[in-house]
């Protein structure tokens with residue numbers, strides 16, 4: 001296949017285990033499936049097609065024609081599909097161990113999967129003015145919603161006087177969450193990430209554009225094959241460079257998904273993730289007198305009392321409420337799309353039955 005599309009140019013042949021195949025996926029295949037179908041992992045997403053790898057070969061699956069439409073769900077990088085050996089068309093999308101979603105950009109576009117079958121998420125931020133606890137919490141909600149434990153990676157440690165200070169602040173958002181400061185230009189420095197870089201494990205990197213995700217990929221890859229952004233003059237921020245989600249196999253055997261920087265990652269209806277990320281606050285909430293307490297002026301409000309006593313950080317309470325509100329909006333946006341889809345399907349059914357939509361206004 002065209003080399004520029006290949007996620008693994010000049011790489012030796014691999015087996016599906018090298019790509020993260022496990023008993024979980026094997027268990028979803030009958031003996032007959034394994035005879036007629038070929039497992040393949042989605043390694044990159046493009047405008048008109050997705051690229052899947054069987055380990056030994058890569059195939060393009062067109063999104064537009066019946067190729068992908070045969071699948072019951074939109075695939076994401078990291079997904080496992082079964083291809084029909086005779087046609088190399090996808091027959092089935094396998095159940096996922098985890099999936100990361102976001103609200104698709106643009107009004108009413110619904111929820112979009114970003115990556116699937118992920119074991120660890122690297123929430124990537126930097127030891128610069130980009131560092132922001134509210135943003136880290138946003139990513140944390142998303143990670144916990146998909147049931148994946150996060151590691152915070154703070155890049156550009158070389159640019160900060162006291163990188164450990166950034167680490168200490170990041171550690172306050174979740175007890176026991178690993179936080180690592182690294183210099184992405186120094187391969188020695190990124191060795192602290194080795195405990196998560198195990199063969200067959202899948203890691204997705206999430207973080208704003210220019211924080212240094214691709215630089216980190218290169219450092220872990222021991223080479224410089226992927227383009228990183230230049231530093232823009234003026235604001236010192238990186239330029240948007242990574243344009244597609246791609247899964248890379250690194251020398252350590254880990255599978256690392258590089259995602260284009262998400263400008264403003266909008267939460268979908270990830271209420272579970274929010275509840276987990278803010279467990280201290282949701283526990284307090286249960287002690288409020290009213291179950292639907294807004295924590296503004298109701299009597300016996302446990303949150304207000306805790307704020308007065310300095311037991312919780314007002315920033316955290318604020319961000320919790322903001323993210324909850326956003327998740328509710330996300331839910332409405334997604335269900336709005338479902339409603340529209342249902343309406344379209346109904347029109348298509350009427351057309352199919354030989355009747356035209358009446359076109360009358362109600």
Ligand SMILES: Nc1nc2c(ncn2[C@@H]2O[C@H](COP(=O)(O)OP(=O)(O)OP(=O)(O)O)[C@@H](O)[C@H]2O)c(=O)[nH]1
Pocket residue numbers: 155156157158159182183184185207208209210211212213214215216227228229230231237238239240241242243259260261262
């Ligand atoms: N000093 C320093 N610069 C870094 C570090 N990591 C990344 N950079 C620089 O930051 C800029 C952006 O890095 P990228 O790796 O392209 O950032 P990215 O997160 O992949 O950005 P998108 O692809 O847009 O999402 C580049 O100029 C890097 O050289 C670091 O640890 N230290």
Ligand SMILES: [Mg+2]
Pocket residue numbers: 213214215228241242258259260261
């Ligand atoms: Mg990048």
Ligand SMILES: [Zn+2]
Pocket residue numbers: 285288289293294295296298300301302303304
């Ligand atoms: Zn309350």
